[in-house]
Amino acid sequence: MIRRPAAVLFDCDGVLADSEAVVNAIVAESLTALGWPLSAAEAQHAFLGLALPDMVPRIEARVGPLPEDWAEGLSHRIAAAMTERTMPIPGAVEAVHRVVAAGVPVACASNSARLELAAKLRGLGLAGVFGARVFSHEDVRRAKPWPDLYRAAAEACGASPGDCVVVEDSVPGVRAGLAAGCRVLGFAHETPAAVLAALGAEPFATMAELPGLLGLGD
Numbered sequence: 001m002i003r004r005p006a007a008v009l010f011d012c013d014g015v016l017a018d019s020e021a022v023v024n025a026i027v028a029e030s031l032t033a034l035g036w037p038l039s040a041a042e043a044q045h046a047f048l049g050l051a052l053p054d055m056v057p058r059i060e061a062r063v064g065p066l067p068e069d070w071a072e073g074l075s076h077r078i079a080a081a082m083t084e085r086t087m088p089i090p091g092a093v094e095a096v097h098r099v100v101a102a103g104v105p106v107a108c109a110s111n112s113a114r115l116e117l118a119a120k121l122r123g124l125g126l127a128g129v130f131g132a133r134v135f136s137h138e139d140v141r142r143a144k145p146w147p148d149l150y151r152a153a154a155e156a157c158g159a160s161p162g163d164c165v166v167v168e169d170s171v172p173g174v175r176a177g178l179a180a181g182c183r184v185l186g187f188a189h190e191t192p193a194a195v196l197a198a199l200g201a202e203p204f205a206t207m208a209e210l211p212g213l214l215g216l217g218d
């Protein structure tokens with residue numbers, strides 16, 4: 001029997017929003033123009049789960065100093081693309097509604113910029129469900145893999161991190177959830193199940209499994 005969590009803390013990209021392909025195409029195009037030719041798949045491999053400020057030193061090591069407004073410009077382009085069209089991960093929106101219907105508070109914690117994250121949640125129709133319990137890397141001192149985002153999300157739900165479940169898909173995200181002291185379910189979508197399990201997450205393959213894994217099954 002799985003104990004019901006005090007709150008469920010969702011990552012956004014790759015868990016709720018199937019945004020990685022669109023985001024990585026934009027990143028790849030920008031870096032190719034700066035003199036680092038790479039494909040969307042290569043961009044995803046290089047940067048999956050990282051916040052923009054943590055991407056900058058890696059990019060500068062390759063192409064030299066970036067224009068001062070590079071990160072902001074990129075974030076605006078991603079937000080614009082997400083406003084136009086945000087694809088949900090199949091079953092993710094339903095899974096969030098199911099958790100809420102069971103009376104368990106939910107929050108969203110993402111390494112995205114604030115504007116970009118708001119655009120994605122609006123696009124998914126989940127902005128009202130999460131309300132003020134939405135945290136961007138801009139809301140805390142340290143982005144994932146540090147625990148700050150998940151600690152803030154747990155606190156917003158009035159729960160202690162040890163009683164919360166984090167739903168993540170990336171290596172930095174799983175590390176952040178575990179560092180915060182949460183139980184971490186690893187959605188094996190962008191990252192192989194074995195990689196997530198080796199870090200200490202419990203891997204799963206489809207969003208339909210989520211209610212059962214949270215002890216909310218019927």
Ligand SMILES: [Mg+2]
Pocket residue numbers: 011012013014015049168169170173
């Ligand atoms: Mg993610």
